[in-house]
Amino acid sequence: MRKVKSWKQVLAVQAASMISPVLAVLVSLLVGALIILAIGEDPVNAYYQMFRGAFGDVETFVSVLQRQVPLLLTGLGYAVAFQSGLIQLGGEGQLYIGAFAAALAGYLIPVPAWLHIPLALLIGALAGSLYSGIAGVLRTKYDVSEFLTTLMMTYIASFLTSWLVMYPFRERTATNPGLAAQTMRILDTAKLPRIWPGVDLHIGYLIGIAAAVLVWFFLFRTRTGYTFRMTGFNPYFAEYGGINRTRTIMIAMLLSGALSGLAGSIEVLGVHRRFVDQFSPGYGWDGLAAAILGGSQPLGTFVASFLFSALKTGALGMDRNTMVPFELRNVVQATIMFFVAANIFGSIGFRRSKRSAKAETKGVTKDDSSAVASV
Amino acid sequence: MTRFVSILVASLLLIMSFGASALAKTPRVVLVVERLGDRSFADSAWAGMQRAQKELRGKVIAKVVEAPELTAAEEQMAAFAKDGWDLIITLGFGYVDTFKKLAPKYPNSKFLIIDAEIPGIPNVKSVLFREHEGSFLVGALAGLMTKTNNVGFIGGMDIPLIHRFQGGFEQGVKYVNPKAKIQSYYVGAWNDAAKGKELTSVEISRGADIIYAAAGGSGAGMIQAAQEKGKYGIGVDSDQCYLAPKNMIGSMVKRVDNAVFYTIFDLVNGKFKATTENLGIKEEGVGWCGLPPVSDKVALQHVPKDVVEKLAQIQKDIVSGKIKVEDWMTR
Numbered sequence: 001m002r003k004v005k006s007w008k009q010v011l012a013v014q015a016a017s018m019i020s021p022v023l024a025v026l027v028s029l030l031v032g033a034l035i036i037l038a039i040g041e042d043p044v045n046a047y048y049q050m051f052r053g054a055f056g057d058v059e060t061f062v063s064v065l066q067r068q069v070p071l072l073l074t075g076l077g078y079a080v081a082f083q084s085g086l087i088q089l090g091g092e093g094q095l096y097i098g099a100f101a102a103a104l105a106g107y108l109i110p111v112p113a114w115l116h117i118p119l120a121l122l123i124g125a126l127a128g129s130l131y132s133g134i135a136g137v138l139r140t141k142y143d144v145s146e147f148l149t150t151l152m153m154t155y156i157a158s159f160l161t162s163w164l165v166m167y168p169f170r171e172r173t174a175t176n177p178g179l180a181a182q183t184m185r186i187l188d189t190a191k192l193p194r195i196w197p198g199v200d201l202h203i204g205y206l207i208g209i210a211a212a213v214l215v216w217f218f219l220f221r222t223r224t225g226y227t228f229r230m231t232g233f234n235p236y237f238a239e240y241g242g243i244n245r246t247r248t249i250m251i252a253m254l255l256s257g258a259l260s261g262l263a264g265s266i267e268v269l270g271v272h273r274r275f276v277d278q279f280s281p282g283y284g285w286d287g288l289a290a291a292i293l294g295g296s297q298p299l300g301t302f303v304a305s306f307l308f309s310a311l312k313t314g315a316l317g318m319d320r321n322t323m324v325p326f327e328l329r330n331v332v333q334a335t336i337m338f339f340v341a342a343n344i345f346g347s348i349g350f351r352r353s354k355r356s357a358k359a360e361t362k363g364v365t366k367d368d369s370s371a372v373a374s375v
Numbered sequence: 376m377t378r379f380v381s382i383l384v385a386s387l388l389l390i391m392s393f394g395a396s397a398l399a400k401t402p403r404v405v406l407v408v409e410r411l412g413d414r415s416f417a418d419s420a421w422a423g424m425q426r427a428q429k430e431l432r433g434k435v436i437a438k439v440v441e442a443p444e445l446t447a448a449e450e451q452m453a454a455f456a457k458d459g460w461d462l463i464i465t466l467g468f469g470y471v472d473t474f475k476k477l478a479p480k481y482p483n484s485k486f487l488i489i490d491a492e493i494p495g496i497p498n499v500k501s502v503l504f505r506e507h508e509g510s511f512l513v514g515a516l517a518g519l520m521t522k523t524n525n526v527g528f529i530g531g532m533d534i535p536l537i538h539r540f541q542g543g544f545e546q547g548v549k550y551v552n553p554k555a556k557i558q559s560y561y562v563g564a565w566n567d568a569a570k571g572k573e574l575t576s577v578e579i580s581r582g583a584d585i586i587y588a589a590a591g592g593s594g595a596g597m598i599q600a601a602q603e604k605g606k607y608g609i610g611v612d613s614d615q616c617y618l619a620p621k622n623m624i625g626s627m628v629k630r631v632d633n634a635v636f637y638t639i640f641d642l643v644n645g646k647f648k649a650t651t652e653n654l655g656i657k658e659e660g661v662g663w664c665g666l667p668p669v670s671d672k673v674a675l676q677h678v679p680k681d682v683v684e685k686l687a688q689i690q691k692d693i694v695s696g697k698i699k700v701e702d703w704m705t706r
Contacts, residue, residue, distance in 0.1 A: 059457065063450050162563075166533060178535055179468040179491070271446065276469075281444035316450055319440055320458075326441065 021293050021300075024339035025307065032332040036324055046324045053317015054310040062201045064306070064313045066271065069208045070095065070263040070280075071305035074287025075294065076215045077259035082296040083219055084252035085232030090135060090150030091260040092284025093157030094128035098261025099268045100161045101127030103275035104169070106186030106268065113189040120190050121207075121265050128261015129254045131157065136253030140246045146253070158278070165277045181277035192270035204266035209302075211259060216298035228252055260284065286312075289337050308333060402461040403436040404639050407451050409466075410443055410566070413592035415612040416631065420466055420489065422613070423635025430636075434643050449473045456481035462642050464635060466490060468536075474499055485647050487638050489631055490536065492651050501651040502634040506536075507543030508693050509627040509661030510589070511700045513609050514547020515689050516625060516663060517585040518555050519682045520607065527578030528559040529571055529597050531590035535704045537561070540589035540611070540627070542703025550698070551685070558583055562593040571596025579604045585624070587611070598623070607677070614664045616673035625674040626664045630654070657694045666690060 033043035054064050074091035081088035102124030109119065135149040165181050172178045192202040219225040230238040231248045239245050263283065268275055286308050293307075294300025315329035406424050408417050421439060428437045440455075442448035448470065452463055456477050463484060465474070468491035478486050478496045485498050492501040517526040528544050530537040541559055548555050558581060560574040571593035575586050579600065587609040588597035594611060601608035601622045608619065610626035617623075634654065641647045654660020665674035666687060675683065692698040 059453065060450075067446070166563075180471075181532065181534065273472075276445060279445055281447070312447075313450070316442075316447055317454070320451065320454060326443075326447070 028335035050314035054314035068309035070283035073263035075290035075301040077256040078291035081256040087147040093154035094260035095264035098124040098128035099264030102265030106190035116189040124265025129258035132257025202270035419631040423632035505655030510543025511547035514544035518548040518552035525582040527583035527586040529588040565591035568596035575600035
């Protein structure tokens, strides 16, 4: 039987786990302020312009949400992999492969919209999933570290799609005789519709939220998800408990790649309406940052991806209205990652939650062992 | 009483004139560019902005914003248009979709796109260059100056626009020196100086002694390799001779700066026209920097007088139509 935790306990644990990332963000903004001072600008005004650039009007806020989608989806992909103990870093490459496949599906398959959109998204997700599956096979069959393969395959994906769009699939029409390295425009039936008419936000955002909920449900409320987390927690113990490690790793890799592929597909169908060479400004890497800051939790990844997206969109506004360059956003984000990765503030949260964590472990182990036995 | 009324009227007029002058506000111009600092294409546009800032001081507000990614550039342009900026300038055919979307939505703003044509929208001006003509000229320069009868071309991306540079160059070389060998390679990026340098070294090791790079920021690698190997280089877009005075025999200047400056100039004087301009040697849109109006001293110090005279003649022949340069863009 699962012991129901009291609300106080839940809140205490949640709050403790949030101390480190929140402190990291605040201190990084302070570091950014110092740099703004060094440039000779007023940090209060710069941050005010940044805030206004993200939340000032409907358009910019829509940009924040729009930009969050690829970060959230690739971030969820990383979260699934990290929870399963896989160091999968190939989100950017899977995003490119998925985006390219979705673009082809978007202009080559003439079917009605109700079928076209899900089909193109599915094809994109499948392509990303197959691509990460290569790393999965290499890991499970030949024990090649997925850390290396996924990282390297990111470059292969970027150059491969670049070549594909430069030569065999370059747009050639009467108005554009192959001027730019981009594919044909997708058919109107494959365009993601807007959520509200008049507002530029497409339904990709809802897909992102749905994916976050599903990933959470899968990881924390299903038996298979539990085996994933168990494998991540202690692979040897999990195997001893009867979990098929090969199968778990394969499914986790496929799922992770599918989420990143979906991210790319939504960018193509919702924003660019075609595959443009090198269109991603590092969504896969920002998604990685979001997953790490969010502690590989779906909710945490959602919040972190929103934060990074707001930071970037706001930085554009800051660039417009002050002399502080857009790149300040990279500095702030990198500083956040530094503090989180080095776990500078982690010890503070740890000390506070030690006592409640002890009580937690007891209940959890009991609960877990029975679940393992039943798998 | 009359005095009071007259004072009242006078002050009212004064207030109204203030109001009017505040309404007729200074035109605001923004250049949204992927990255500055290539010392070539983008920096040429930047030079036009700086010239406008200097020569039209007080008559125009000019701003440059870097947007290294497509979505960010789109957002910046949309934000400036929404804020009522009068002229939005961008470079390259990558932004055709964006302009087609924004221009009809913000009819009070004007738009200028370089290197791409967007016809039929009443507030978009397009400027194209006949780069093959200028490239023909520097091709002839290379053909006349080579000692090994072997010259090289480095392209940025393998796209029609750069084929046009390559085509002009090859025709120019062949025109003056039919026996010369021409090697051509493409970097595949606008900002990969390391690869540009590597490809240049390959061409030099295979006998080339003059290299022409039309590769944006990747062209910096060509200049480095030419310096290290003691060969001659030909720059592109901006006049790049100053970057390596001992090794540069010229640049194929493409006057993006003039296109930007004169469009701003027209805007300030209320003469902006949403036309398509096609600038070649005749319009002084392209050319070799050794000839007027640039007459770069660095180039002239390397190139002997008889070669300069021959090039001046070729330039005249292109303008008069005696020499027809084939455009490889449509090939």
